[in-house]
Amino acid sequence: GAVVSQHPSRVICKSGTSVKIECRSLDFQATTMFWYRQFPKKSLMLMATSNEGSKATYEQGVEKDKFLINHASLTLSTLTVTSAHPEDSSFYICSADRTDNNEQYFGPGTRLTVT
């Protein structure tokens, strides 16, 4: 089946630094990818929709200057958490939309810890 990968799987960074998370669709092209964050024991919250070749669409309350999204190719989207703070510590999950079968595939997630 279709596979979506994320890198890194976990990262620890110091407060004030930036972290980039990559999301790749390995065997299909995805014009649209989505970024979610998930706090412990909570459900996934959509942060933004990433469209190949155009600007991302952010959900209400998500700062676009803090969470930079780039979708430069049909198989790669990146999320950069800029000037990270401890409250940004969370589980970040991406998904890729496969248009030929109306299914959405999720990556394994990236656990970010900001110290």
Next chain:
Amino acid sequence: DAKTTQPNSMESNEEEPVHLPCNHSTISGTDYIHWYRQLPSQGPEYVIHGLTSNVNNRMASLAIAEDRKSSTLILHRATLRDAAVYYCILRAPNAGNMLTFGGGTRLMVKP
């Protein structure tokens, strides 16, 4: 977004069938019913989806009520590896294909 309502948690015995209910009384005529599950510390995994007719695949069956206001995910023989949070989601075509996750049902499987 059309909302879904699921029980917070359910318990099952290993190797017994499990019926996970979902209410979606505000579903529109074009909304697909999708089910995903999430194992601990992993991303969600697609389980099954349907529109009007019941659906079967290697993972589960989906029974959709005739009025489409509810559906049931059926795991025919629960295993310990089926312990996860199961999300029932309505997906509108041509609406950005985004998925809105509710609280889901935490399924616990007892040996």
